[in-house]
Amino acid sequence: MYAITVAEPGGIEQIEWAPVPTPEPGPGEVLVRTQAVGVNRGDVLQRQGHYPPPKGVTDVMGLEGLGVIAELGEQVTGHEVGEQVLALLTGGAYAEYFVVAAEHLLSVPDGIDPIEAAGLVEVSATVVSNFDRVGLKAGETVLIHGGAGGVGSFAIQYAKAIGARVITTASKKKADYCIELGADKVIDYASDWEPAVMVATADRGVDVILDIIGAKYLEANVRCLATEGRMVTIGMQKGVKGTLNLGVLLNKRGTITATSLRGRPSDQRAAICRRVEEVVWPMLANGTIKPGNQTRVPLEEAARAHELLESGENTGKIILVAKYN
Incomplete structure (x- = not known):
């Protein structure tokens, strides 16, 4: 078969x-047999040498995909x-074929173009999983960084669907x-966004922050938390090491957590796959959330x-489509 390979860590060349x-x-x-693949920031980081696959996992990129089952391994039931x-x-x-654990398969949501769905899994x-982790609920205010990206586009819709202010x-x-x-x-991220957040919340701050930026925003994010606010970091686009005034976090009784889906x-x-099928797929089927x-x-x-x-010019997700679709 053919696959996208990376000769050595670096640029797209x-x-x-x-x-x-x-x-x-x-x-x-x-x-x-691959039909479509969602492109994620983690793929770029892996290509650059900053996000190696877990031990024993292929070096071929690609964290979500759509395709047709070509062969079943031993002990697989419920699929054909x-x-x-x-x-x-x-x-x-990122290949003509990929191998995946059967328990990490998901159905295609009803009424959704399967190729569109390929960019919705990750x-x-x-x-x-991260809003569950920090317990975002109806009536709360959430700050989502990078709202026009793949994660942000979905996070805005999902947070609104569960009744949060975004x-x-x-x-x-x-x-x-x-x-x-x-x-x-x-809020324009190129502006002084921190005071704008505080103005938008009448100086109360936000209950939850979903952060893809990392170190650069750490201190400002904590200052933007409401009392007992929770922040979850899922990306490090702007640095891995930051400083933090623990007194500010303590006085807010705040929580900071970080997760990586790939390493779980x-x-x-x-x-998480079952949770997505249970909660998200019906929202896609009834139009509450759109791709x-x-x-x-x-x-x-x-x-x-x-x-x-x-x-940085793209909005939403990029999908790689196999030529035989």
């Missing part, structure tokens, strides 16, 4: 569409060859898109997809 051995499913796994499935992966989807799993940061030119998704307030144990990832903007690029042109993602 390291990306190649090259022949590699076709993987074989082990016990409890299935082999899937020819079945179209979605998958949450630790790697491997964001759904990320947002739902403040988000985004560029000026993407503000209207965030409003269309349901954001109550959009298999049983936790399986539970948002998506840009499609041929699978073998993954370098172009990475270039687009890194440019």
Whole structure:
């Protein structure tokens, strides 16, 4: 088979569409013929050498995919060859075939274009698991950084669906898109966004922060928390080491947590898949949540997809589409 490979960590010039051995499913796994792949920031970080796959996982990028089951491994029940499935992966989807644990498969949501759905698995799993972790609930105010991106686009809609008030940061030119998704307030991230958050909350602060930025925003984020506010960091786009006034956090009785979906144990990832099917798929089926903007690029042109993602010009998700679709 062919797959997207990376000769060595670096820029998009390291990306190649090259022949590699076709993987074989082990016990409890299935082999899937790829139809579409969602592109994620983690893919870019892996290509650059900053986000290596877990031990024993393929070096081929790709954390979510859509395809048709081509082969069942031993001990797999409840699935059949020819079945179209979605998958949450630790790697491997940037290829003509990928292997995934059967417990990490998801059904395609009713009424949703399957290729669109390929870009919803990772964001759904990320947002739902992290809002569950910090206990976001109806009536609370959440600050979502990067509202026009793949995670942000979904997080805005999901937070509104569960009854939260949403403040988000985004560029000026993407503000209207965030409003269309349901954001109550959009703040230009290039401006002094911290006082704008406090003005928008009448100096109370926000109950929850979903942060993709990391170190650069750490202190400002904590200052923006309401009393007993909770922040969950899921990305480190602007640094991994920051300083923090613990007195501010203590006085707010605040909580800071951080998670990585890729590194979670298999049983936790399986539970998240079931949670997504239970909670998110019905919202997609009835139109409460929409897939948002998506840009499609041929699978073998993954370098172009990475270039687009890194440019910051894209809104929503980028989908790699196999040529036989």
